[in-house]
Amino acid sequence: xxxxxxxxxxxxxxxxxxxxxxxxxxxxxxxxxxxxxxxxxxxxxxxxxxxxxxxxxxxxxxxxxxxxxxxxxxxxxxxxxxxxxxxxxxxxxxxxxxxxxxxxxxxxxxxxxxxxxxxxxxxxxxxxxxxxxxxxxxxxxxxxxxxxxxxxxxxxxxxxxxxxxxxxxxxxxxxxxxxxxxxxxxxxxxxxxxxxxxxxxxxxxxxxxxxxxxxxxxxxxxxxxxxxxxxxxxxxxxxxxxxxxxxxxxxxxxxxxxxxxxxxxxxxxxxxxxxxxxxxxxxx
Numbered sequence: 001x002x003x004x005x006x007x008x009x010x011x012x013x014x015x016x017x018x019x020x021x022x023x024x025x026x027x028x029x030x031x032x033x034x035x036x037x038x039x040x041x042x043x044x045x046x047x048x049x050x051x052x053x054x055x056x057x058x059x060x061x062x063x064x065x066x067x068x069x070x071x072x073x074x075x076x077x078x079x080x081x082x083x084x085x086x087x088x089x090x091x092x093x094x095x096x097x098x099x100x101x102x103x104x105x106x107x108x109x110x111x112x113x114x115x116x117x118x119x120x121x122x123x124x125x126x127x128x129x130x131x132x133x134x135x136x137x138x139x140x141x142x143x144x145x146x147x148x149x150x151x152x153x154x155x156x157x158x159x160x161x162x163x164x165x166x167x168x169x170x171x172x173x174x175x176x177x178x179x180x181x182x183x184x185x186x187x188x189x190x191x192x193x194x195x196x197x198x199x200x201x202x203x204x205x206x207x208x209x210x211x212x213x214x215x216x217x218x219x220x221x222x223x224x225x226x227x228x229x230x231x232x233x234x235x236x237x238x239x240x241x242x243x244x245x246x247x248x249x250x251x252x253x254x255x256x257x258x259x260x261x262x263x264x265x266x267x268x269x270x271x272x273x274x275x276x277x278x279x280x281x282x283x284x
Contacts, residue, residue, distance in 0.1 A: 010038065015090060017042040018076070021051075022098050025074075073175055083137040085145060092147050096179040103174035104148060105167065106140055107156035150174045200263040201247050207267045208240045215274050224281050232281050236274055243270045 004012070013036040021042070024031040031052070033039065046052040051074075082088045088104060095102035109117075111134045118124045140151035152170045154163050212233070219232055247266045 011087065011090075013038040014042070014078075015094060018078075019094055019097075021046065022094070022100070026098055075171065081133060081137065083133060085138045085141070085148070089145075089147065092179065096181060099178050099181055101150075101174040101178045102147075103150035103170050104140055104152070105170065106151060106153045108139070108153055109156040113157045147179075150177070200266075201244055203263040204247055204266045204270075205240075205244055207263075208243065208270050211267075211271055211274055212236045212240065215278050219278050219281060222282055224278075228281055232278065235277055239273055239277065240270065243273075 016036055017039055021031065023029065043052060047054055078091060080087075082091075082104075092102050094100075111131065114130050114134065115127055118127070118130050139153065140148040142149050142151065150170065150173060152166055154160075154166070215236060216229065216233060220229065224232065243266050247263070
């Protein structure tokens with residue numbers, strides 16, 4: 001869409017070019033022309049790698065190019081910062097769609113080293129841009145994202161001979177374990193669960209805040225000492241944080257009423273516990 005920022009449109013165009021090439025490579029269909037501005041550069045890159053006939057050779061039927069058959073495994077390397085996990089996940093989804101292998105090589109580099117290298121470039125970026133990127137970049141997190149399991153993190157400021165062996169091992173593992181299309185349902189369920197959990201936490205947080213506000217007002221009206229109001233507020237906020245963390249982790253599901261959603265269950269329990277807390281101060 002034209003309203004997208006230029007960098008987002010460029011990324012989307014590249015993925016579309018890549019998918020067109022993969023579809024032609026895997027199905028044997030001719031490589032049709034694409035409207036993206038990046039298409040010409042993409043084709044030139046493929047020709048340079050010997051994956052397509054040279055520009056001077058005649059095209060196939062309909063003026064289309066057919067990808068050359070690769071004699072062995074074909075590795076497509078996307079060399080980019082991919083600083084958000086969501087950017088890398090788009091590539092993973094493409095691999096899953098066509099049952100291909102997927103892996104990630106993350107080069108970890110201290111900010112100061114990045115700044116020094118940038119200043120040596122023929123067209124360096126502003127230091128602020130490098131610092132902003134360092135603050136945004138998200139490293140692979142296997143515990144959070146199962147799809148990042150084939151990842152390798154290397155120290156890019158210190159070349160180690162053992163790195164080559166690790167990279168080869170990573171590629172071999174990825175080739176032996178292509179992404180299966182049936183993993184899509186599992187990941188979609190995980191994504192849906194995360195969205196629902198975030199929504200439930202937000203809903204519960206807003207309601208618990210209102211409960212705390214009303215509870216504090218009631219306590220003041222019932223002449224709780226000013227010196228104890230601060231302690232009451234701290235105790236209620238701590239209680240809220242514990243309830244919300246349980247909701248995030250799903251720890252409340254075992255005791256949840258089957259007819260209520262998680263947020264409603266947490267809010268009801270928090271209301272009850274908040275009443276018990278304030279009663280301690282009223283009965284002193």
